[in-house]
Amino acid sequence: MAQEGRKEPTVSLRLIIDEEKNKVVLAEAGKDFVQVLFTFLTLPMGTIVRLLEEHQDSEPVTVGCLSNLYRSVVDMKIDDFETEACKQMLLYPKNIRESRYINFKLNIDPTERFKCFGCLFFRICRMSSNFDTSLCKCGEVMNEEISFSQYEDSMQNDVGGVFSRDKSFIITDDLTLTDDSTSSFLQTLKDIGCTDVSKLREEVLHIGLKEAMTLLQCLFTSSAPLTDTFLKNQSSHVMRKIYRKPSPCMEDKGDKAEPDEVITFDAIVRRQDMKILYVECGEDFVDLLFTFLAIPLESTWEISGNNITLGRIGNLCRSFKDLNANEGTEVSSTTSECMLPYYYRCKKQLLNIRTPTPRLYLSRSYDWTLSYSRSFVLTTKRNSERMSFVDPKSDFCDRSKDGKGFVKRGTKFTVSDDLIVTPKNSSSTFSVLKMFRIHTDDLEVQAITISNAEALNLLSASLVTSSALSSAFGNLIMKKPKEEKVSWNPVLKKPKVETQRWREP
Incomplete structure (x- = not known):
């Protein structure tokens, strides 16, 4: 039983509601609630999948193919990974900007902070x-x-920008944020065609963790997240999503990638529609997929090149950029890179990801005479010798620039079109083929080589489709030319040529 008088932290939110339509017109929020929205964007995709599964046990929201990817990590054995830490860092991915929100009033992900061990x-x-x-x-x-x-x-x-001081904000039902002022309030009402304030009522809510999780769901699935969260207390389990295949100029930039910047694997293709059923690959491709789970939501949206429309994530990302720009602060993320903790570094990263190693130094205050002391103190100030970090993906100290991957080296995997990863040692080719119930004559194997551009396409597709491989790599599949079948025509007493056309996917 909870201790008497102990209350869950809450943040306040003032709603302006159209009573006739039972719809939120806009909300007035302080810094505490806006911090919750900011936290959504900084959460790694694997954390979002885990939180949504914990919040909705009966029918959790499926986040594209990333839910399958996360479930694959859960189902795989420790022996399939390089080390025990590899599985742990994928199930509970850390955000390099964790200190920005760890002390927010409402902590969305109350897992342990970064710790350091020797x-x-x-x-x-x-x-x-x-x-x-x-x-x-x-x-x-x-x-x-x-x-x-x-x-x-x-x-x-330190946290800056929109959180640098106490202030209030206006939030529309589609999660567009602006600074709160009379002019902004009036302009917002005018823009949404709501000028008769007599039809509106005001309601002040106190938002806890449960409501915040419902809002996170609605961020992905709803075109009106505030209304669905706080008036209807529900969200659709079907995402509102649009995926636009990249233009040819984005697919091929004309630069030939170096051998260490490409990944090659075999795609098993169905001839009828040239759809990729699954791929057989080595550890590098699986490492790339598992890296998706560590990328924060805002970076996933940013580096996708605006090729996706998913719920109201875009509005939220653009709003924070605009608010930061108005505050005169540097925008924290860019369209060309994202930043992950150093231990997510892999040999073949492909994506534009930075993995800086922390600069930590042993504090001068440490008393070296206490030879058996376990209370060592590290600091970011250059007070003493800089500490070295080991790669937890390696059994021993690895100081190489390129880190090892997450899964066992030399292991083969199958990856389905919807990104279910299975080690080859736990499934046979026969069982995989039998699952598709298709004749072997209707299948063909094609080698595919991908570089950075294709990896970005796959990241975008994995967020919003249920067929990520076909959506991202369809342009790489070699379409079969027309086949001519020659038979004898007994009437005309000459060969008859029949042309078979392959249907475009």
């Missing part, structure tokens, strides 16, 4: 890791937690 001989080895299962260069398990002083990544700043 081995028993940390004072000698000077090696650290964010996972307590990593092995130090000396061979010892790094399970001694290290305390922090002013811990923050050197690549990020």
Whole structure:
């Protein structure tokens, strides 16, 4: 039983409601509620999938093919990954800007903060890791937690922009944000065609974690998230989505990719419509797919090149950019890159992702005379020797620029069109083919090579379609030419040529 008098944190929201239409016209919100919206955008996609599954047990929202991708990580065995930490970092992906929202009034994802660990001989080895299962260069398990002083990544700043001071905002039902003022209020009412204020009523709500999760659902599925969340208390389980295939100029930039910047795999294609049923691939392609789970929502939308329309995510992203610009602050994300913690670094990243290693130094305040002390202190200030970080995806210290991948090296996988990943050692080719109930003559195998452009297409397609591979790589499939079938015509006493056309997908 919960302790008496203990209350869940809530944030307030003032709704202006059209009573006749039972619809939210707009909302007036303070900084606390806007922080909730900001948190949505900074959550990694894997975290969003997990939170939505926990929130809606009966029929959770399916986030494109990313839900299948996350479920694949859950179902795969530890032995399928390089280390135990690999599975953990995919099931509970961390955001490099976590310190921006960890102290918000309503914490959407109350998982543990970044922690740092060293081995028993940390004072000698000077090696650290964010996972307590990593092995130090000396061979010892790094399970001694290290305390922090002013811990923050050197690549990020304190929360600024729209959160720099207490202020209020106007939020429309489609999640467009503007600064609150009389002129903005009147203009918003005018824009939505609601000028008779006598038909409107005001209601103040106190939003807790449950309501916030429903709003997160509606962010993906609804064209009117505020109305569906706070008046109807429900959301559709079918996403409102539009996926536009990239133009030829985006697909082919004319630059030949280097061998270490491409991934090749076999696509099993159905001849009838040239649809990709599944692919057989190595670890590099699976590492690329699993990286999608660590990318924050706003970065997923940004680097997709605006090829998708999904719920009201676009409105929210654009609003924060505009508000930050009005505040004179630097916009935190760009269309060309996103930033992930260092341990998501893979040998073949393909996507425009930065994975900076934290700059942490041993504090001068540490007393080296306490040889058995476990209370080491790290700081971002250059007070002493800089600490080195091990790659938790490796069994031993790995200082190479390119990190190892998540899954076992040398392993083969099958990936279905809707991104269900299965190790080949746990399924046979026969069982896969039998599942599709198709004759072998109707199948063909084509080798596909992808680079950065195709990887971006796949990221976009995985968010909004249920056939990510076919949508992203359809242009790479070689269409069969017309086949001529020659038979003998007994009447005319000469060969008869029949042309068979392949139907375009």
